[in-house]
Amino acid sequence: MKRIDVLDGQGWVVLEDSYGDDLAIVNAARQSFSKRSATMGPAESGLIHFLMRNRHGTPFEMVDFRFNIKAPIFVAREWQRHRIASYNEMSGRYVELEEEFYLPPLAAVREASGKPGAYQFETMDGETAALVRERMRRDYEGSWITYQSLLELGVAKEVARMVLPVGIMTQFTFKTNLRSLFNFISLRSAPNALLEIREYAGAIEELARDVAPIAFKAFESSNRVAP
Amino acid sequence: MKRIDVLDGQGWVVLEDSYGDDLAIVNAARQSFSKRSATMGPAESGLIHFLMRNRHGTPFEMVDFRFNIKAPIFVAREWQRHRIASYNEMSGRYVELEEEFYLPPLAAVREASGKPGAYQFETMDGETAALVRERMRRDYEGSWITYQSLLELGVAKEVARMVLPVGIMTQFTFKTNLRSLFNFISLRSAPNALLEIREYAGAIEELARDVAPIAFKAFESSNRVAP
Amino acid sequence: MKRIDVLDGQGWVVLEDSYGDDLAIVNAARQSFSKRSATMGPAESGLIHFLMRNRHGTPFEMVDFRFNIKAPIFVAREWQRHRIASYNEMSGRYVELEEEFYLPPLAAVREASGKPGAYQFETMDGETAALVRERMRRDYEGSWITYQSLLELGVAKEVARMVLPVGIMTQFTFKTNLRSLFNFISLRSAPNALLEIREYAGAIEELARDVAPIAFKAFESSNRVAP
Amino acid sequence: MKRIDVLDGQGWVVLEDSYGDDLAIVNAARQSFSKRSATMGPAESGLIHFLMRNRHGTPFEMVDFRFNIKAPIFVAREWQRHRIASYNEMSGRYVELEEEFYLPPLAAVREASGKPGAYQFETMDGETAALVRERMRRDYEGSWITYQSLLELGVAKEVARMVLPVGIMTQFTFKTNLRSLFNFISLRSAPNALLEIREYAGAIEELARDVAPIAFKAFESSNRVAP
Numbered sequence: 001m002k003r004i005d006v007l008d009g010q011g012w013v014v015l016e017d018s019y020g021d022d023l024a025i026v027n028a029a030r031q032s033f034s035k036r037s038a039t040m041g042p043a044e045s046g047l048i049h050f051l052m053r054n055r056h057g058t059p060f061e062m063v064d065f066r067f068n069i070k071a072p073i074f075v076a077r078e079w080q081r082h083r084i085a086s087y088n089e090m091s092g093r094y095v096e097l098e099e100e101f102y103l104p105p106l107a108a109v110r111e112a113s114g115k116p117g118a119y120q121f122e123t124m125d126g127e128t129a130a131l132v133r134e135r136m137r138r139d140y141e142g143s144w145i146t147y148q149s150l151l152e153l154g155v156a157k158e159v160a161r162m163v164l165p166v167g168i169m170t171q172f173t174f175k176t177n178l179r180s181l182f183n184f185i186s187l188r189s190a191p192n193a194l195l196e197i198r199e200y201a202g203a204i205e206e207l208a209r210d211v212a213p214i215a216f217k218a219f220e221s222s223n224r225v226a227p
Numbered sequence: 228m229k230r231i232d233v234l235d236g237q238g239w240v241v242l243e244d245s246y247g248d249d250l251a252i253v254n255a256a257r258q259s260f261s262k263r264s265a266t267m268g269p270a271e272s273g274l275i276h277f278l279m280r281n282r283h284g285t286p287f288e289m290v291d292f293r294f295n296i297k298a299p300i301f302v303a304r305e306w307q308r309h310r311i312a313s314y315n316e317m318s319g320r321y322v323e324l325e326e327e328f329y330l331p332p333l334a335a336v337r338e339a340s341g342k343p344g345a346y347q348f349e350t351m352d353g354e355t356a357a358l359v360r361e362r363m364r365r366d367y368e369g370s371w372i373t374y375q376s377l378l379e380l381g382v383a384k385e386v387a388r389m390v391l392p393v394g395i396m397t398q399f400t401f402k403t404n405l406r407s408l409f410n411f412i413s414l415r416s417a418p419n420a421l422l423e424i425r426e427y428a429g430a431i432e433e434l435a436r437d438v439a440p441i442a443f444k445a446f447e448s449s450n451r452v453a454p
Numbered sequence: 455m456k457r458i459d460v461l462d463g464q465g466w467v468v469l470e471d472s473y474g475d476d477l478a479i480v481n482a483a484r485q486s487f488s489k490r491s492a493t494m495g496p497a498e499s500g501l502i503h504f505l506m507r508n509r510h511g512t513p514f515e516m517v518d519f520r521f522n523i524k525a526p527i528f529v530a531r532e533w534q535r536h537r538i539a540s541y542n543e544m545s546g547r548y549v550e551l552e553e554e555f556y557l558p559p560l561a562a563v564r565e566a567s568g569k570p571g572a573y574q575f576e577t578m579d580g581e582t583a584a585l586v587r588e589r590m591r592r593d594y595e596g597s598w599i600t601y602q603s604l605l606e607l608g609v610a611k612e613v614a615r616m617v618l619p620v621g622i623m624t625q626f627t628f629k630t631n632l633r634s635l636f637n638f639i640s641l642r643s644a645p646n647a648l649l650e651i652r653e654y655a656g657a658i659e660e661l662a663r664d665v666a667p668i669a670f671k672a673f674e675s676s677n678r679v680a681p
Numbered sequence: 682m683k684r685i686d687v688l689d690g691q692g693w694v695v696l697e698d699s700y701g702d703d704l705a706i707v708n709a710a711r712q713s714f715s716k717r718s719a720t721m722g723p724a725e726s727g728l729i730h731f732l733m734r735n736r737h738g739t740p741f742e743m744v745d746f747r748f749n750i751k752a753p754i755f756v757a758r759e760w761q762r763h764r765i766a767s768y769n770e771m772s773g774r775y776v777e778l779e780e781e782f783y784l785p786p787l788a789a790v791r792e793a794s795g796k797p798g799a800y801q802f803e804t805m806d807g808e809t810a811a812l813v814r815e816r817m818r819r820d821y822e823g824s825w826i827t828y829q830s831l832l833e834l835g836v837a838k839e840v841a842r843m844v845l846p847v848g849i850m851t852q853f854t855f856k857t858n859l860r861s862l863f864n865f866i867s868l869r870s871a872p873n874a875l876l877e878i879r880e881y882a883g884a885i886e887e888l889a890r891d892v893a894p895i896a897f898k899a900f901e902s903s904n905r906v907a908p
Contacts, residue, residue, distance in 0.1 A: 019700040019745065028769040028854050033570060034776050050571065055641070058535075061767035062856055064700065064745050074319070074389060077300075081512075083310040086742035086858065088709040092301070092393075093421065094343040095715050104386060112383040116321040116487060117504065121383060132382050139373040139390040146366040155359050156339040156348060158421060159331060162301060163366040166319075167389035173709050175743055175858075177767065187509070194320065194385060225509075246473040246518065255542040255627050260797060261549050277798065282868070285762075288540035289629055291473065291518050308739075313515035313631065315482040322488050343714060344731065400482050402516055402631075404540065414736070528773070528843060531754075537764040546755070546847075547875065548797040558840060566837040570775040575837060586836050593827040593844040600820040609813050610793040610802060612875060613785060616755060617820040620773075621843035648774065648839060 002210075004203040007196060008105045011070045011169065013203040020063035020178070022048060022214040028059040045214050052218035057227040063178035063212050067204065072102040074166040075197050078188070084180040089172035092161035096151065100169040101140040103133055108195055119192070140165060181208055182219055182226035189224075229437075231430040234423060235332045238396065239297045240430040247290035247405070249275060249441040255286040272441050279445035284454040290405035290439050294431065299329040301393040302424050305415070311407040316399035319388035323378065327396040328367040330360055335422055346419070367392060408435055409446055409453035416451075456664075458657040461650060462559045465524045465623065467657035474517035474632070476502060476668040482513040499668050506672035511681040517632035517666050521658065526556035528620040529651050532642070538634040543626035546615035550605065554623040555594040557587055562649055572646070594619060635662055636673055636680035643678075683891075685884040688877060689786045692751045692850065694884035701744035701859070703729060703895040709740040726895050733899035738908040744859035744893050748885065753783040755847040756878050759869070765861040770853035773842035777832065781850040782821040784814055789876055799873070821846060862889055863900055863907035870905075 003014040026037050026044045029051055037044050051059055071079070080087055090097075109129035112119040124132065143163050150160035176184070181204065187193065188201035209216040219226075230241040253264050253271045256278055264271050278286055298306070307314055317324075336356035339346040351359065370390050377387035403411070408431065414420065415428035436443040446453075457468045480491050480498045483505055491498050505513055525533070534541055544551075563583035566573040578586065597617050604614035630638070635658065641647065642655035663670040673680075684695040707718050707725045710732055718725050732740055752760070761768055771778075790810035793800040805813065824844050831841035857865070862885065868874065869882035890897040900907075 017700050017705075019698050020747070024698075024747070031769040031852065031854050032772040032775050034771050034852065054571070058767060058769055062747065062769075062854065064856075066701070066705070066743065072389070073304075073393065077304065077307075080304075080307060081314065086739060087308065088712040088739055088743075090715050091713040094713050102389065104389075108386075110383050110386060111381045112385070117508070119383070124380075124382065128380055128382075132377055132380055132386070135373055135377060136390055139370055142369050143366055143390075143392065146362055150359055150362060153351075153355055153359055154338045155351065155355075156337050156346075158339070159335075159337060159359070162299070162329065162331075162394035163363055163370075163392045165370065165390045165392050166300065171712065171715065173712050173743070175745075177856075244473055244478075246471050247520070251471075251520070258542040258625065258627050259545040259548050261544050261625065281798070285540060285542055289520065289542075289627070291629075293474070293478070293516065313482075313512060315485040315512055315516075317488050318486040321486050344735070398485065398488065400485050400516065402518075404629075526843070527758075527847065531758065531761075534758075534761060535768065541762065556843065558843075563840060564837050565835045566839070573837075578834075578836065582834055582836075586831055586834055586840070589827055589831060590844055593824055596823050597820055597844075597846065600816055604813055604816060607805075607809055607813055608792045609805065609809075610791050610800075612793070613789075613791060613813070616753070616783065616785075616848035617817055617824075617846045619824065619844045619846050620754065 002207055004206060006199040006203050007102060010100070010102055011072070011200070013200060013207060014068040015207040016066045016068055018063065018065045018211050022212050024062045025051070025059045025212065025215055028062040029056065040214065048214050049218045049221060052222045052227050055227050057179050060179040060182065060215060060227055061177040063215070064175065065178070065181060065208060065211070066173065066175040068171065069174050069200070070169055070171045071200060072167050072196065073170050075194070075200065076170050076172060077166070078194060078197055079174070079200070082176070082180065082184050085174060085176035087172055087174060090170050092164070093158040096157060097161060097164060097168060099144050101165065102167045102169060103137060106130065106133070109133060110195070117192070121195070136167070140167060178208070178212060178215060179227060186224050186226045229434055231433060233426040233430050234329060237327070237329055238299070238427070240427060240434060241295040242434040243293045243295055245290065245292045245438050249439050251289045252278070252286045252439065252442055255289040256283065267441065275441050276445045276448060279442070279449045279454050282454045284406050287406040287409065287442060287454055288404040290442070291402065292405070292408060292435060292438070293400065293402040295398065296401050296427070297396055297398045298427060299394050299423065300397050302421070302427065303397050303399060304393070305421060305424055306401070309403070309407065309411050312401060312403035314399055314401060317397050319391070320385040323384060324388060324391060324395060326371050328392065329394045329396060330364060333357065333360070336360060337422070344419070348422070363394070367394065405435070405439060405442060406454060413451050413453045456661055458660060460653040460657050461556060464554070464556055465526070465654070467654060467661060468522040469661040470520045470522055472517065472519045472665050476666050478516045479505070479513045479666065479669055482516040483510065494668065502668050503672045503675060506669070506676045506681050509681050511633050514633040514636065514669060514681055515631040517669070518629065519632070519635060519662060519665070520627065520629040522625065523628050523654070524623055524625045525654060526621050526650065527624050529648070529654065530624050530626060531620070532648060532651055533628070536630070536634065536638050539628060539630035541626055541628060544624050546618070547612040550611060551615060551618060551622060553598050555619065556621045556623060557591060560584065560587070563587060564649070575649070590621070594621065632662070632666060632669060633681060640678050640680045683888055685887060687880040687884050688783060691781070691783055692753070692881070694881060694888060695749040696888040697747045697749050699744065699746045699892050703893045705743045706732070706740045706893065706896055709743040710737065721895065729895050730899045730902060733903045733908050736908045738860050741860040741863065741896060741908055742858040744896070745856065746859070746862060746889060746892070747854065747856040749852065750855050750881070751850055751852045752881060753848050753877065754851050756875070756881065757851050757853060758847070759875060759878055760855070763857070763861065763865050766855060766857035768853055768855060771851050773845070774839040777838060778842060778845060778849060780825050782846065783848045783850060784818060787811065787814070790814060791876070802876070817848070821848065859889070859893060859896060860908060867905050867907045
């Protein structure tokens with residue numbers, strides 16, 4: 001199991017397991033022609049590029065991945081809008097959450113200009129950034145104290161957690177096929193995607209690329225548009 | 228547009244639009260037999276019960292609903308795990324959120340006993356419940372003040388919102404077909420479902436039942452298991 | 455209900471019902487900004503183009519269509535590979551099929567050159583085309599006679615129909631949302647798509663365009679690539 | 682790669698690959714509780730039964746299978762109505778089909794009584810069954826001759842194949858997760874399912890059971906209703 005830490009070590013992406021590879025994509029496509037390849041060669045590589053270019057997406061569904069993700073809730077919320085995938089997530093109804101809140105590194109404390117959908121972001125000056133972080137930290141701490149005090153009063157975990165911020169860390173299993181993963185990477189590594197989810201998309205890409213390297217080359221050649 | 232308020236008036240379910248009805252279900256099923264009905268009668272009603280009983284689910288997909296929902300984020304999180312549906316939600320990246328936080332009514336301040344997956348819930352005594360509410364209210368208030376102060380420092384909305392709790396209200400469009408809706412209602416109105424989402428499931432059911440009353444009767448007769 | 459005949463009058467596309475329109479797309483997208491439009495204007499039109507260009511696909515899911523289709527089985531087979539849709543089809547297990555077989559018009563009797571995936575098609579000369587049609591007609595007739603004779607022997611319809619050709623006509627309900635429909639149209643009206651399904655894609659497009667004309671303009675402007 | 686022949690040796694099911702197992706189901710479910718199991722034991726087995734009984738379906742999505750199927754077109758047509766799956770199929774547009782037609786064994790030549798949806802089937806007497814088979818064989822042969830003669834005239838494969846019967850054999854890749862597979866098996870091995878597809882469902886079940894034996898035990902205990 002390979003793991004990549006993200007968000008300054010506060011989150012991670014683990015590739016737990018996968019099956020299928022470039023050759024499985026080729027042979028799924030060759031199914032249409034009643035043919036099969038035993039190994040990858042120039043013709044097989046060319047076929048994968050052809051499939052990507054012409055948006056023949058189904059053969060890319062033949063590769064499948066299971067990841068374990070640790071991320072803030074506000075990242076998990078965007079992530080789980082991707083419907084062609086399977087998820088299982090830690091539940092604040094069943095477990096007491098841990099005191100782990102995402103605090104953006106100084107360089108990630110940013111201001112926005114421009115219109116929604118076309119924001120420009122810039123890192124804030126160091127002093128303001130430090131102040132922002134300090135206020136966030138203190139607010140997180142306050143919410144944590146409230147959460148603990150509510151649990152001590154005996155209230156159900158599912159009620160107490162209502163005060164916890166969307167910056168708290170959660171953990172979930174994410175299983176999906178390569179076609180859907182290309183769509184995830186395409187949208188979530190784009191320049192206008194949320195900074196934090198872009199780091200996850202980058203880690204996902206790095207781990208998945210090893211499984212199907214030619215498919216990722218074809219993805220690059222097609223301007224990173226999912227087939 | 229019909230609207231039902233839930234959570235003590237703090238949230239709502241609005242049925243914005245729908246199409247299809249009991250007759251559309253019947254005629255989709257009759258497609259298999261190259262037949263068509265012009266109106267609902269005993270035979271049509273019997274057919275709907277037959278479909279439900281025998282888990283012929285696809286004809287129920289012919290009825291489609293678009294709802295607008297106002298709910299706390301922790302409810303929206305459970306909701307959006309339902310993948311056979313379309314969603315569009317308010318985004319804390321683009322808009323400044325409003326100061327609206329879910330505060331459970333006294334009767335909903337509960338304690339849990341038993342094992343996860345089989346909890347028993349009981350309302351807490353009035354004094355403790357009042358104390359819980361007061362602590363939640365104060366914590367919400369503190370987070371709101373932090374949020375506002377971060378925005379005043381000029382930080383991007385998408386950063387500032389990280390401190391906001393999962394008890395804050397959000398709003399989203401929810402479009403789905405009746406088959407998927409039966410699954411939602413079946414799971415989210417069950418006794419072990421989260422109290423708050425059960426209220427939404429009840430409101431959804433009330434609004435949807437008017438659109439396809441016979442289908443809902445058949446759903447009842449089949450122990451509320453989705454086809 | 456609007457109907458367009460295709461394949462020389464041998465098949466059809468009927469738009470039975472739909473809901474949602476350009477404005478529903480706009481308001482689903484504006485959900486992100488907590489705004490709403492009452493009517494379509496230049497800003498609304500611009501937003502739809504923006505969504506299409508930037509592949510924000512979910513708002514297009516808010517428009518939904520129910521069609522009735524009459525088509526040869528070999529067309530239905532390609533069609534039903536589109537998974538984000540609901541189908542109900544006439545069944546040869548339950549009904550005796552009718553003696554309706556697709557016979558390509560002279561202009562559609564074609565020969566192929568080039569490689570699979572990049573065929574060039576050309577209409578055959580009139581004499582050969584007539585011969586092709588005549589042989590097809592006779593073969594269809596033979597299969598029909600066998601089918602009838604098997605039914606007369608008392609064999610179950612589901613066995614007798616095994617001899618019927620994929621050129622026989624079937625009928626099915628097809629319900630899907632506009633985003634999925636754009637994908638269908640994009641792939642099935644492309645130059646390398648099967649000639650017969652291209653006619654259906656054209657009819658679908660003509661009927662759907664009336665429901666959401668601005669969305670279709672944006673689709674054209676984006677090179678007919680589904681969002 | 683394990684293979685099971687079906688339909689009297691005329692078709693097959695091959696399990697090409699899979700990933701995930703009973704333990705993957707358990708650990709996906711335990712994700713909710715932030716726990717993990719290293720091996721299967723009584724508690725793990727009990728959890729799988731609990732999940733099945735209470736229709737907690739998502740953990741079963743963590744097991745995934747890729748099959749290769751050889752089946753008559755009329756079977757493939759029913760099969761591919763299952764939408765939570767990935768398919769790639771041999772195409773009569775790109776390859777010349779082979780002379781392989783499904784001929785039901787004598788015991789499978791049946792007559793039906795009763796109403797659609799509740800048919801009773803009975804094997805026909807030997808003489809009639811032989812006659813049925815002989816007529817089918819001759820009709821298949823005639824269609825094959827027509828197909829060949831059309832190809833010889835130079836007509837495109839996609840036109841010539843229109844005369845081929847739905848009893849001709851096709852081949853396709855079928856990839857899906859265990860939750861969706863339970864639904865397939867549940868519906869397609871039921872007494873009122875098509876005789877031919879029931880054989881495939883049986884072979885699928887036999888091959889998949891080895892991958893996740895406890896999950897299949899739980900499926901049996903829950904009356905073979907998919908979670």
